[in-house]
Amino acid sequence: xxxxxxxxxxxxxxxxxxxxxxxxxxxxxxxxxxxxxxxxxxxxxxxxxxxxxxxxxxxxxxxxxxxxxxxxxxxxxxxxxxxxxxxxxxxxxxxxxxxxxxxxxxxxxxxxxxxxxxxxxxxxxxxxxxxxxxxxxxxxxxxxxxxxxxxxxxxxxxxxxxxxxxxxxxxxxxxxxxxxxxxxxxxxxxxxxxxxxxxxxxxxxxxxxxxxxxxxxxxxxxxxxxxxxxxxxxxxxxxxxxxxxxxxxxxxxxxxxxxxxxxxxxxxx
Amino acid sequence: xxxxxxxxxxxxxxxxxxxxxxxxxxxxxxxxxxxxxxxxxxxxxxxxxxxxxxxxxxxxxxxxxxxxxxxxxxxxxxxxxxxxxxxxxxxxxxxxxxxxxxxxxxxxxxxxxxxxxxxxxxxxxxxxxxxxxxxxxxxxxxxxxxxxxxxxxxxxxxxxxxxxxxxxxxxxxxxxxxxxxxxxxxxxxxxxxxxxxxxxxxxxxxxxxxxxxxxxxxxxxxxxxxxxxxxxxxxxxxxxxxxxxxxxxxxxxxxxxxxxxxxxxxxxxxxxxxxxxxxxxxxxxxxxxxxxxxxxxxxxxxxxxxxxxxxxxxxxxxxxxxxxxxxxxxxxxxxxxxxxxxxxxxxxxxxxxxxxxxxxxxxxxxxxxxxxxxxxxxxxxxxxxxxxxxxxxxxxxxxxxxxxxxxxxxxxxxxxxxxxxxxxxxxxxxxxxxxxxxxxxxxxxxxxxxxxxxxxxxxxxxxxxxxxxxxxxxxxxxxxxxxxxxxxxxxxxxxxxxxxxxxxxxxxxxxxxxxxxxxxxxxxxxxxxxxxxxxxxxxxxxxxxxxxxxxxxxxxxxxxxxxxxxxxxxxxxxxxxxxxxxxxxx
Numbered sequence: 001x002x003x004x005x006x007x008x009x010x011x012x013x014x015x016x017x018x019x020x021x022x023x024x025x026x027x028x029x030x031x032x033x034x035x036x037x038x039x040x041x042x043x044x045x046x047x048x049x050x051x052x053x054x055x056x057x058x059x060x061x062x063x064x065x066x067x068x069x070x071x072x073x074x075x076x077x078x079x080x081x082x083x084x085x086x087x088x089x090x091x092x093x094x095x096x097x098x099x100x101x102x103x104x105x106x107x108x109x110x111x112x113x114x115x116x117x118x119x120x121x122x123x124x125x126x127x128x129x130x131x132x133x134x135x136x137x138x139x140x141x142x143x144x145x146x147x148x149x150x151x152x153x154x155x156x157x158x159x160x161x162x163x164x165x166x167x168x169x170x171x172x173x174x175x176x177x178x179x180x181x182x183x184x185x186x187x188x189x190x191x192x193x194x195x196x197x198x199x200x201x202x203x204x205x206x207x208x209x210x211x212x213x214x215x216x217x218x219x220x221x222x223x224x225x226x227x228x229x230x231x232x233x234x235x236x237x238x239x240x241x242x243x244x245x246x247x248x249x250x251x252x253x254x255x256x257x258x259x260x261x262x263x264x265x266x267x268x269x
Numbered sequence: 270x271x272x273x274x275x276x277x278x279x280x281x282x283x284x285x286x287x288x289x290x291x292x293x294x295x296x297x298x299x300x301x302x303x304x305x306x307x308x309x310x311x312x313x314x315x316x317x318x319x320x321x322x323x324x325x326x327x328x329x330x331x332x333x334x335x336x337x338x339x340x341x342x343x344x345x346x347x348x349x350x351x352x353x354x355x356x357x358x359x360x361x362x363x364x365x366x367x368x369x370x371x372x373x374x375x376x377x378x379x380x381x382x383x384x385x386x387x388x389x390x391x392x393x394x395x396x397x398x399x400x401x402x403x404x405x406x407x408x409x410x411x412x413x414x415x416x417x418x419x420x421x422x423x424x425x426x427x428x429x430x431x432x433x434x435x436x437x438x439x440x441x442x443x444x445x446x447x448x449x450x451x452x453x454x455x456x457x458x459x460x461x462x463x464x465x466x467x468x469x470x471x472x473x474x475x476x477x478x479x480x481x482x483x484x485x486x487x488x489x490x491x492x493x494x495x496x497x498x499x500x501x502x503x504x505x506x507x508x509x510x511x512x513x514x515x516x517x518x519x520x521x522x523x524x525x526x527x528x529x530x531x532x533x534x535x536x537x538x539x540x541x542x543x544x545x546x547x548x549x550x551x552x553x554x555x556x557x558x559x560x561x562x563x564x565x566x567x568x569x570x571x572x573x574x575x576x577x578x579x580x581x582x583x584x585x586x587x588x589x590x591x592x593x594x595x596x597x598x599x600x601x602x603x604x605x606x607x608x609x610x611x612x613x614x615x616x617x618x619x620x621x622x623x624x625x626x627x628x629x630x631x632x633x634x635x636x637x638x639x640x641x642x643x644x645x646x647x648x649x650x651x652x653x654x655x656x657x658x659x660x661x662x663x664x665x666x667x668x669x670x671x672x673x674x675x676x677x678x679x680x681x682x683x684x685x686x687x688x689x690x691x692x693x694x695x696x697x698x699x700x701x702x703x704x705x706x707x708x709x710x711x712x713x714x715x716x717x718x719x720x721x722x723x724x725x726x727x728x729x730x731x732x733x734x735x736x737x738x739x740x741x742x743x744x745x746x747x748x749x750x751x752x753x754x755x756x757x758x759x760x761x762x763x764x765x766x767x768x769x770x771x772x773x774x775x776x777x778x779x780x781x782x783x784x785x786x787x788x789x790x791x792x793x794x795x796x797x798x799x800x801x802x803x804x805x806x807x808x809x810x811x812x813x814x815x816x817x818x819x820x821x822x823x824x825x826x827x828x829x830x831x832x833x834x835x836x837x838x839x840x841x842x843x844x845x846x847x848x849x850x851x852x853x854x855x
Contacts, residue, residue: 011408020400027296027344029396032404054297061299082400085341086299108411113403247301 011108018163018214019081019110025053028084030113038211045204048257055258056159056190057086058251059241063188063264064091066234066245067154068099072186074153076143078104078131079160083114088156089124099123100146104137106130131160132168134176152184152267159260161191161227163214171227178230183269187231190241190262194218224261231265238263284354284362285310291354295346308340316355316381317363320373330380331387338388348385352378429502431481432488440501440509444561447513451556459512459521459553460564462572463491463528466546466580468506475541482538487531487545494531498524509568518553518585525549525583533581546581548572553586570594601653603639608666612638615670616844620689620815620837623829630687630721632837633671634844635663651693660693667691669709674847676715683851689721689752694728697737706744717748721773724751726759729769738769745770752815757803766810774807776800778818781838784827801831808832 016038020031024039027050031039042049064075073096077088080103092099103114103126114126127142137143147153155177164170178187194202202218209216225238236243240255241262288309289302298305312333319329337343337351355378360370367373427439435443447458465487472480484506491500491508499511510528512521532547550572552564567586575584607613617631637645654660671688679685696702710717722744728737741751752773753766757780766774783796800816807814816828819838828836842850 011404011411013404027341029393030400030403032400050296051294054294057297057299085297090299108407109400109404112407112410113400115406116399116403247303251302 013109016212017107017109018209018212019105019107021212022053022159023082023084025050026057026084028082030082030084038208042205042208045208046201046259048259049205051257052192052259053159055241056260056262059190059244059260059262060088060156060158060188061086061091062245062247063156063158063262064088064154065095066264067186067188068092068095070186072152072154073099074147074151075099075101075156076104076137076147076153077101077156077158078129078137079157079163080105080110080114080126081107081159082110083117083126087117089118089121093121093123097123101125102127102143102146104129104131104143131157131164131170132173134173134180138177138180149180150182152182152186154186154188155181156188158188158190158262159192161189161224162217162219163209165215165217171229174227175230178267181267183267185267186234187228187265187267188262189224189227189265190260191224192216192218192259193220193224193261221261224263228263228265230267232268234264234266282310284358285313287358287362288313288351288354291350292342292347295350296341296344298341300340305340308336312336313359313363316359316377317365319377320359320363320365320370325373325376327376327380330377331384334381334384334386335388337385338392343389343392348382348389351385352382355381429488432485432502434488434492434508435499435501437501437503440499440503440511441561441565443499443511444564447511448556448559448561448564452514455514456556457515457517457554458556458559458564459515459518459524459551460568461510461512461521461525461528461583462550462565462568463508463510463525463532463547464549464572464576465506465532466548466576468545471543471545479539479541483536483543483545486536486538490531490534491528494527495524509565512553515553518551521551521553522583522585525551529581529583548575548580549583550575551583551585567591597653600645600650601657601659604650604654604657604659604663607637607639608662612640613663613666613670614638615667615674615847617688617847617850618837618844619842619850620686620835621841623816623825623833623836628684628686628850629835630689631847631850632689632723633667633691635667655693655695658695661695661699664691664693664696665705668696668706669713672709672713672715672720675719676713678847678851685719687719687721687750688715689723689750691723691754692728694725697724697728697740700736702737702740703743706749707747710747718750721750721752723754723775725754726756726762729753729765742770745772755817757799763806766807766812771812773813773815774803775837776803776814776816776833778838781816781818781820781824781828784824797827797831800828800833804832 013032014034016034020035021039021042023030024036025043039049046052067075068091075088075092080088083103088103089099089101092101101124103118103124105111105114105126106128108128111126111128118124118126123146125142125146127137127140129137129140131137138149157174161170164173174187206216206218221238225233228238236245238261240258241260242255242258243252244262244264246252285306289306292298293302293305300308315329315333319326322329337347342351356374359365360374427436427442428434429436444458444460447455451458468480468483471483484502488500488502488508491510495510498513501509501511503509510524512524515521529547529549532545536543536545550568550570552568552571554564570591571584571586574590575582578584614636615633616636617633619628620630620632621627622629635647635651637650639645651660654663668690671690675688699705706720706722709715710720722741724741745751750772751770752775753771754775755777756774758777780796780800783793784800804814813834815835815837816833817837819825819828819836819840821840825836825840842853
């Protein structure tokens with residue numbers, strides 16, 4: 001008999017949550033004082049942090065639109081966080097009302113908040129699970145209720161991998177997820193990288209995130225590209241997120257300032 | 270992009286594009302640049318209309334401010350840049366002119382910022398409320414999950430996984446509560462221990478799966494039949510029922526009978542119709558002065574009484590019987606230490622020739638000089654020792670001690686009778702018996718002819734007694750005498766007497782007891798005839814015969830007349846230390 005893997009103590013609004021800090025960067029008010037203190041410290045250390053979050057969010061929007069256009073109707077968004085503006089289901093279901101979306105997050109407050117947002121939406125749901133337990137995600141009854149793994153699925157792990165250290169073997173997690181997917185499925189990844197930024201900002205950012213439950217793990221472009229093992233990268237490959245199919249040429253300028261690298265891979269049949 | 274081409278004085282497209290550029294990046298905007306420009310274009314039209322309208326309507330500015338926030342252009346920077354771009358470019362880009370146009374623009378900006386600030390405040394408060402609600406919901410969910418898992422955990426810890434009945438832990442808790450904190454009118458309590466009869470046979474012959482299915486069915490029946498009483502499974506086929514607030518024994522007997530009735534209805538398990546019975550041990554007593562452990566032990570031993578009486582019944586606890594059993598148990602537990610402390614000693618009883626009255630041999634009889642109970646005779650502890658297996662050690666000591674003492678007899682020229690020692694089944698079955706006896710003889714120097722081993726008929730008859738027979742033959746070959754003890758009380762199978770290495774038969778005392786009044790009692794005549802036939806049969810097989818339990822001179826005379834070789838009993842001498850017996854002979 002296993003004890004539950006979380007307890008009421010886990011829900012500590014005095015402790016900054018990466019999901020709610022992200023909401024703060026995006027201009028939301030779904031956050032508590034502790035989140036704002038940490039997020040402000042981050043902005044002080046890395047003044048562009050809000051822009052990075054926005055760029056990543058915009059990447060997510062363009063990717064979902066692209067996948068909808070490619071015919072994808074099932075989305076599994078792991079590490080979805082606080083469902084603030086521009087959620088996957090908003091983008092996807094606006095374009096295709098029958099699109100099914102399952103959000104997965106480990107943060108119980110983010111999950112409870114998502115439940116409230118999704119109440120009454122028959123084609124979208126949220127489950128509390130950990131990216132590091134892909135089998136549990138794939139077999140979760142709420143996941144299997146909405147997602148038919150015999151059909152193509154877009155698995156999205158956006159702005160999450162930098163919270164998964166090497167010791168948790170994210171490559172194995174992604175392999176497990178890949179094994180469950182039908183040909184024609186997609187993998188969407190983005191994560192903070194240090195290919196261009198100075199060391200001082202990185203050190204500061206790492207210091208800020210050590211106060212959360214999710215310390216930072218910065219990776220290089222090569223490392224992120226390796227995570228697409230088994231997938232064929234969609235053009236333009238792994239790039240700074242503003243460079244991924246920008247709407248206007250100007251919006252891709254100074255793209256490396258966005259710090260986030262992102263890419264989309266397709267599982268060929 | 271789809272906006273109308275800029276034309277001369279009025280160019281809303283240009284303005285909207287400038288506005289879009291000003292606000293982008295101030296917060297995350299969940300739309301494409303084109304969608305943003307489209308939205309701002311629409312708002313620009315409304316602003317332009319408001320600037321021209323007569324009278325001036327402040328609501329338009331409020332609405333535009335609110336729409337900006339609703340479209341997620343909702344940050345301090347977004348507002349600042351919006352004010353800036355309107356102030357700097359709106360009139361010019363739209364080619365608006367008029368006497369009071371700058372007044373109107375100021376008023377419009379005031380209403381936009383007012384509407385914007387109101388909407389942003391509302392939105393902030395709403396979001397704060399919703400995240401706080403989410404935290405509360407999350408905490409409630411986590412607490413419920415913890416409670417659920419705790420109660421599941423508790424259930425699993427206190428219930429038997431097979432039958433889902435309460436287990437020993439829960440039962441003990443409830444019993445302890447009933448005893449230690451009795452409620453009003455609950456000053457007596459009862460316990461029934463129930464065990465299915467011959468359940469092992471079901472398991473062994475039909476398999477464990479079927480056995481388990483039977484247990485599940487029995488558990489369901491017991492639960493149904495016993496209603497409010499707690500039924501628990503202790504393990505295996507053992508169940509226990511707690512009867513609280515009893516008024517007396519009858520209440521518990523009623524529960525036991527209900528349980529027995531429930532069990533005994535034919536059970537259909539996997540196509541087999543099984544007829545099951547059970548035994549129940551019942552204890553019922555005041556809660557004051559008892560403990561859960563005591564009560565459970567008492568119920569357990571009472572269950573064994575029901576079993577020993579044949580099963581399919583209940584038995585009621587009897588304190589006197591329980592005390593006796595406890596004493597017996599304590600006695601058997603004390604044997605090893607008593608051996609170590611040398612509390613055992615031997616007495617001997619003469620085996621006397623009926624022909625000439627000489628002392629042929631003596632039978633060694635073990636005594637226990639118990640520090641509290643005084644000298645104990647073998648019938649109070651040998652049975653226990655046989656049950657527990659301690660007989661091997663005790664019997665070994667008796668054999669060694671008898672050999673040691675007997676060796677010295679006759680050394681001073683007096684009589685040197687053989688010594689006869691009883692061997693228990695377990696001793697005879699030991700593979701190293703021959704080696705042990707040979708070792709003792711060598712060690713003590715006792716000639717083998719002066720050792721007699723007494724075994725019972727049943728020992729010889731025990732199934733598969735091939736090895737013991739070989740051992741006895743080997744001993745007999747050494748010269749050791751082998752006697753059959755208590756002959757005539759068992760099967761009295763004569764066939765084996767011919768083939769086995771036996772030297773002597775000892776006739777059971779029952780036959781001799783019957784020889785009291787030969788002239789009047791026809792039964793006595795029968796015993797006499799049986800004895801006479803056995804003696805002549807034994808002689809035909811070349812065996813000597815000793816009669817046990819000879820108490821009178823008349824009996825001795827009769828036995829002598831029949832041709833019996835030797836006698837043992839009070840008539841010839843009571844058991845006594847060797848020295849005294851040898852003394853009397855002189």
